[in-house]
Amino acid sequence: MNLTPEESHIFCTVANTPTDNNFTAPAGAYNFRVNGKSIGRHSTKNINIVPKPDNQGLDIFIAPNTKNETVHIPVAISATGLKETVYNDFHIGENAKVTIIAGCGIYNCGGADSVHDGIHRFYVAKNAKIKYIEKHYGFGQGRGGKILNPTTELHLADNSEAYLELEQIKGVDSTIRNTVADLSQNAKLIVKERLMTHGRQTAESIYDITLNGRNSTADLASRSVAQDYSSQTFKSILSATQKSRGHSECDAIIMDHAKVLAMPALDAKTKDAELIHEAAIGKLASDQLAKLMTLGLTRKQAESQIINGFLK
Amino acid sequence: MLELKNISFTVKGGSRTKILDQISFAFQPGTLTVVTGPNGSGKSTLAQIIMGIKNPTKGQIFLNGKDITKDDITTRAKAGISFSFQQPVKFKGLTVYELLNIANGELFSPEEAGNILKQVGLEPTEYLSREINQKLSGGELKRIEIASVLARKDAKLLIFDEPEAGIDLWSFQDLTKLFQKIHRQHPDKSLIIISHQEKILKIADEIIVLEKGQIKSHGTPAEILAKIGEIK
Ligand SMILES: Nc1ncnc2c1ncn2[C@@H]1O[C@H](COP(=O)(O)OP(=O)(O)OP(=O)(O)O)[C@@H](O)[C@H]1O
Ligand SMILES: [Mg+2]
Numbered sequence: 453m454n455l456t457p458e459e460s461h462i463f464c465t466v467a468n469t470p471t472d473n474n475f476t477a478p479a480g481a482y483n484f485r486v487n488g489k490s491i492g493r494h495s496t497k498n499i500n501i502v503p504k505p506d507n508q509g510l511d512i513f514i515a516p517n518t519k520n521e522t523v524h525i526p527v528a529i530s531a532t533g534l535k536e537t538v539y540n541d542f543h544i545g546e547n548a549k550v551t552i553i554a555g556c557g558i559y560n561c562g563g564a565d566s567v568h569d570g571i572h573r574f575y576v577a578k579n580a581k582i583k584y585i586e587k588h589y590g591f592g593q594g595r596g597g598k599i600l601n602p603t604t605e606l607h608l609a610d611n612s613e614a615y616l617e618l619e620q621i622k623g624v625d626s627t628i629r630n631t632v633a634d635l636s637q638n639a640k641l642i643v644k645e646r647l648m649t650h651g652r653q654t655a656e657s658i659y660d661i662t663l664n665g666r667n668s669t670a671d672l673a674s675r676s677v678a679q680d681y682s683s684q685t686f687k688s689i690l691s692a693t694q695k696s697r698g699h700s701e702c703d704a705i706i707m708d709h710a711k712v713l714a715m716p717a718l719d720a721k722t723k724d725a726e727l728i729h730e731a732a733i734g735k736l737a738s739d740q741l742a743k744l745m746t747l748g749l750t751r752k753q754a755e756s757q758i759i760n761g762f763l764k
Numbered sequence: 765m766l767e768l769k770n771i772s773f774t775v776k777g778g779s780r781t782k783i784l785d786q787i788s789f790a791f792q793p794g795t796l797t798v799v800t801g802p803n804g805s806g807k808s809t810l811a812q813i814i815m816g817i818k819n820p821t822k823g824q825i826f827l828n829g830k831d832i833t834k835d836d837i838t839t840r841a842k843a844g845i846s847f848s849f850q851q852p853v854k855f856k857g858l859t860v861y862e863l864l865n866i867a868n869g870e871l872f873s874p875e876e877a878g879n880i881l882k883q884v885g886l887e888p889t890e891y892l893s894r895e896i897n898q899k900l901s902g903g904e905l906k907r908i909e910i911a912s913v914l915a916r917k918d919a920k921l922l923i924f925d926e927p928e929a930g931i932d933l934w935s936f937q938d939l940t941k942l943f944q945k946i947h948r949q950h951p952d953k954s955l956i957i958i959s960h961q962e963k964i965l966k967i968a969d970e971i972i973v974l975e976k977g978q979i980k981s982h983g984t985p986a987e988i989l990a991k992i993g994e995i996k
Pocket of ligand 1: 809
């Protein structure tokens, strides 16, 4: 299967797959989607990827007790004006332990907007553990927008765990990111979000996490950098109906003429809920800049060092 | 090597507006100068002005005869000035090894970086990969801050702002010895150490006493310590 250099650059960036013009299959199960079509799909003994009708997405069945396997389902869009909505449903069996690598990149050199709305639903059975890595990226000089609207919906059964790394690297003009989760007894959710906006980009990140099970825990850490004239909104609501622990933290560096709005909310429906929120918005710390410059970095180098570290 | 001419630093408002008032001083090449004086006398402000972190309201700074008053921090760093902050700076997502590499201007081998940590009494295997964040103790952060200046091998003027702060007594002895060793082994390097510690005052070639933004006196340790003794 041949990929354009832009498409292969996307897969390399968002899914860490080798960067040559030939599609190289990663180990494990995978589905690579380019401009609305699957260009390679592979199921394994334990992981069955079944396309939904009309290219609307995938059902991914992960057998109970699957151990340390990986699923790659990255998406590339290189056609200007392409708009798609994709539903991927993950059915994760009891005791399974898997890594899922998603992510989407848009290359747009034309005048029309390209849009990918990806709706990922996870049904994580008892005692299962998932690690989900999603990177978003856009590039190309066209006037058309590069728009990505991911929805991540998680249903975590008793004793299950989900670890999410959500990252928007660069170049996405507009995004509305929705993450919804409900947790049963002893379930555990960890979310690490990294967001970078520049130019006139807008980003909205919305979390709705409900701790429905006794002793469930959620830890949400979002770090973002807003540059140029970009604007960001962070909204989160952590609700608890049972004895449980929730922690959310959003930390933003604001630069140039950017705007950042943070609206964290906590909703405890029982006195046994322990909910904490920390939020901070601030410009690049002047002592950090000064320190790095005393070590010989220019102001620009110091800025990018601080930002890169912060978004690591 | 470094000459200050009529350096003043004034701020608006507050109880005192003249933070530094007409400071003139010539630091001799290869010397170890200790700047001391009461809290708030302007020691850190003076050091920050030399490094370029603050700009003087009036006056000029010369490095080897060249006027550097308008140079930014980076230019002064490249000209050989280095500075260990009184308050160590923390960073999210930066390891000790990475900081030392930035200071060095090129990649250290882990052994070389480790040797610098050993000089400040830190075990390399334990600290090289640590992130420079609030999980480190105050004394550990201070040692890393000092190490970042030691890693600048081309530095000609090394400024340490209260290096003893937060360092335990036992290690303080070693730190004093380290400064003496740098002073002895590198006649091409000048040191300015801001300190309240008698042990540090004693290793100086020259001591400057600041008070309310002015140089109250300067002289050899024997002269200055005698004066301080009189006041007591
Ligand atoms: N930007 C500023 N605005 C107002 N006051 C300032 C400003 N910067 C420094 N000062 C004041 O200048 C004085 C000198 O501060 P500086 O930090 O130089 O003192 P120091 O001698 O280093 O004290 P210490 O021994 O406590 O470290 C202090 O009174 C401080 O409050
Ligand atoms: Mg001070």
